[in-house]
Amino acid sequence: MRKKIAAALVALALTGALAACGGKNDDAAEQETAVASQDLIIRATNWKFDQAEYKVPKDTPIRYMLENEQGAHGVEIEKAGVKLSNGKKSKVATLAAGTYTIKCSVVCGQGHLSMKATLIVE
DSSP states (O other): OHHHHHHHHHHHHHHHHHHHHHOOOHHHHHHHHOOOSEEEEEEEETTEESOSEEEEOTTOEEEEEEEESSSOOOEEETTTTEEEOTTOOEEEEEOOSEEEEEEEOSOOSTTGGGOEEEEEEO
């Protein structure tokens, strides 16, 4: 009886592992096919970004990249569809003119809620 239970658990674990490996990540495919004309690197340290304000041109494919220099952080550019965290370190996006809020998307400690910057697309 124990051997049957052990075999069932092993089979279940293998099924789960194979399902995870075969999944398609549409974001990754989108990133690979999009060609950026420039990069914007957002550097994060404990409770702040390296700049209070970033500027990029409108209607231009930009590769947004995250570099964690201190602590564990993520980036979300609100209303732009850009989210970087959990190993996803870049994304190419073309944004319309406007002002967007960049915020840390990973709870990083005491100053997390004030960890914001502005993206100006002009």
